[in-house]
Amino acid sequence: MYPEHTPHVPVQRAVEVHQPTPYPPAVAVPAPVVPVQPNAVPAVASIVLPDGRVVTGYAINPAQPEPIASKPAVARTAMNVALGGVGFLAVCGGLILLTSFIAALTAFITQLITLAAVIFGGWIAVQLFSAHGHQGGGTTVHIRKAVIKRNKFRG
Template sequence: MAHPEQPGAVEVHHPQPITLHPATTPLVPVEPRTVPAVQSIVLPDGRVVTGYTLTPAPTPAPAAGTRPAVSRTAVNIALGGIGFAAVCGGLVLLTSFIAALAAFVQQLIILAAVIFGGWIAVQVLGPRPTGGGTTVNIRKAVIKRNRFYQ
């Protein structure tokens, strides 16, 4: 380990020049009118970007009288089928809900019939308050030949 007072070994790197080989293909001269114009843009932070403007390639116009590959009717039918398939799950839940609601209403009707029927049975078969009639106490009764003797 070297002391701070003594410098250590120093490595020196010398840059090597890059040698360019001549192009293997001959350069073709270009007419000046086909070279696109160079455009420079100054960015807000002060940098300058320079480049060629690109013109979009023209898209061919559709020929008159040609029809699309898929008809609109077929697309509408397919979308309707997809929508119906998406709704089917909800329809199954809806029918299950309606069946459960019908069973619940049926149980309520049966409960009401049992309670109301029980109330009617108590009213009909239950003890009646006496309204001041005659009470007869039979201590010893004798029945002979379908006659009642007291």
């Protein structure tokens, strides 16, 4: 066989295992604290460690947990849905009132037009059929009594 067709065999290497070195447990010896007067808190505190070292630093107030926000009795989504329903009902009521108003206005305008037609038509009828209708600037025609004898008109 040729070398390029030989199967690949992984090379075995030695594995090194490192174990962590445990630290010896700390001795529970309370560290001495510099005496402080009861009502006064110093700006800088010093602590003497068991091996004689002195650590100096500022006093840190313990972290206060953030107040837990109280949840409302009703979820915001439920409140939004309820308000949307109230708004929808208000709009529907308004639309019903609007259509009623438009219908009433249409009926009123129709009655006004009918009343105007009756009044105007009556006025025209009175002008046409009254005896006083000739007092205006119209043309007056007088017709004489005519006598017709033997197909001749004498007027």
